[in-house]
Amino acid sequence: MALNAPPLSLYVHMPWCVKKCPYCDFNSHGVRGEAPPYERYVELLLADLDADLVDFAQALDARPVRSVFFGGGTPSLFAPDLIARFLDGARTRLPFADGAEITLETNPGTVEHGRFDGYLGAGVNRLSFGIQSFDDDKLRRLGRIHSAAEAEAAVKSAQDAGYDNINLDLMYALPEQTLDGALADVTRAAALGPTHISHYQLTLEPNTAFAANPPPLPDDDHAWAMQEACEQALAAAGYGQYEVSAYARPDRRCVHNLNYWQFGDYLGIGAGAHGKLSDAESGTVRRRWKTRHPRAWMDAAGGPARIGGDNAVEPAELPFEYMLNALRLIDGTPMAEFEARTGLAVERIAPALTRCRQRGWLVEDPAWLRTTPLGQRFLNDVIAAFLD
Known part of the structure; x- marks a missing residue:
């Protein structure tokens, strides 16, 4: 069988956050002491992109980028002008599809009033808020830096700035959470009118603070009951489930994540970022991931040492x-x-x-x-x- 070149996306990793959450196993690093070198990091993101474009020129074959996703960490720690600088630079290097979806992950506790206008002007047309819960006690136990009121205010501020494509991340099966508590989170999320809701079960991942000191979580039967009840509540609110953890208004499914789930291709730029590219000519699917620690990745400055691993997936x-x-x-x-x-x-x-x-x-x-x-x-x- 012939291997076809699928759609192409771009993932950009922004590794810093205010504080590492106890459940998080992502490549995120809490800010300590002096501020991270945000401006220098953006310059090196473009250098990383340049190097990948040389390495994968044959596989890319001028395919347009249909989505960009700034993940983290907390990308909203980066000022709008830095996001604009990266997007402007990426557009000079890669063709972007008309109306490409461009998502920025956002922590409700890190975005000042008025900053959303800047992100919109920079070209970000979709926001993803890491809400997790609207219960202040649960937020505290999850190590989040925002309150329920701050979360609601941040979403409304983004809507006032002109955003009409917003995702809210929620978790369920939280420490000592009840079915009523899980449903209350879904109800408050839907009341804000986002176009998309991601609804994940909290799991204990290796090498996290929760794995070392597990909190009291609902058992599997209670977690399943929460999932079923929340699915029904989201459907009643007009959100259709299209993936295990994803619910959307009609025609508002996440283009970027759909490309992952449909085994599409994506370049991974930044510290610890993962990418996948199909080369139709050679018939191979390659995976590449970048050096994980931000300082080590930055020291490599677009050179070979920025690559943490690179291999063809065996048939x-x-x-x-x-x-x-x-x-x-x-x-x-x-x-x-x-x-x-x-x-x-x-x-x-x-x-x-x-x-x-x-x-x-x-x-x-x-x-x-x-x-x-x-x-x-x-x-x-x-x-x-x-x-x-």
Whole structure:
């Protein structure tokens, strides 16, 4: 089968935050002492992009960027003029699709009044707020630096500035959270009228403060009850679930994250950023990740030492990698897309497909890859069935 070049996105990692949250396993670093070198970091982001464009010139093949995502850390620590400087520089280096989605992750406790106008002027057309909860006690236990009132004020301030595409991140199964508490968070989020809500279960990740000292969390049955009840509440409020943790108003699904879940390509720029690129000519899918610590990445200044790892994904690993993303989509994907994005024939995964259908995990449709409600509940087992 021929490997096709999928849509292209750009991920930009901004590694600093005010304070590391106890549940966070992302590449984020709390600000201590003097302010981080924000301006220098943006200059080196462009140097990193330049180096990747040289390395991947054949694979990129002038594909337009359909989405940009500033993640972190806390990207809203960077002033609007620095975000504008990066976007202006990126546009001179890469073609951008008309109306490209450009998202900035935002902490409600770090954005001053009036700054949203600056981000909008810089070209950011979508904001993602890390709310997590509207319960002040839960926010305190999660180590967040904002209150529920500050979160609501920040969202309204962004809307007043002209933003009409906003995501709110929420967590459930928080320490000692009840079903009523989880539903209250969803209700308050929907009342703000965002276009998108991400609803994640809190999990204990290795090498985090919560992993070392676990808080009292709801058990699996209670967490599942929260998920089901919140799904129903979000649907009633007009938010359609299209991925395990993602809910959107009609036509407001996140373009950037959809590209991940559909096994699209993306350049990863900045400290610890991950990228994936398909080279149709060579028939390979490559993954590259950058040196994790900001200082080490900056010291490399666009040179080879900025790369933490780079390898071609082995054909035997591609089915698992594809399913790890695509099976999260509620509507699933065409089976033909598996072949186009991996370069593998469907026959390669026929035994695993048969097993999953026999167990009631996948729908009985040879042209479509989609989990059943039972498969969604046991999604990790479904994905594991495609391990080589």
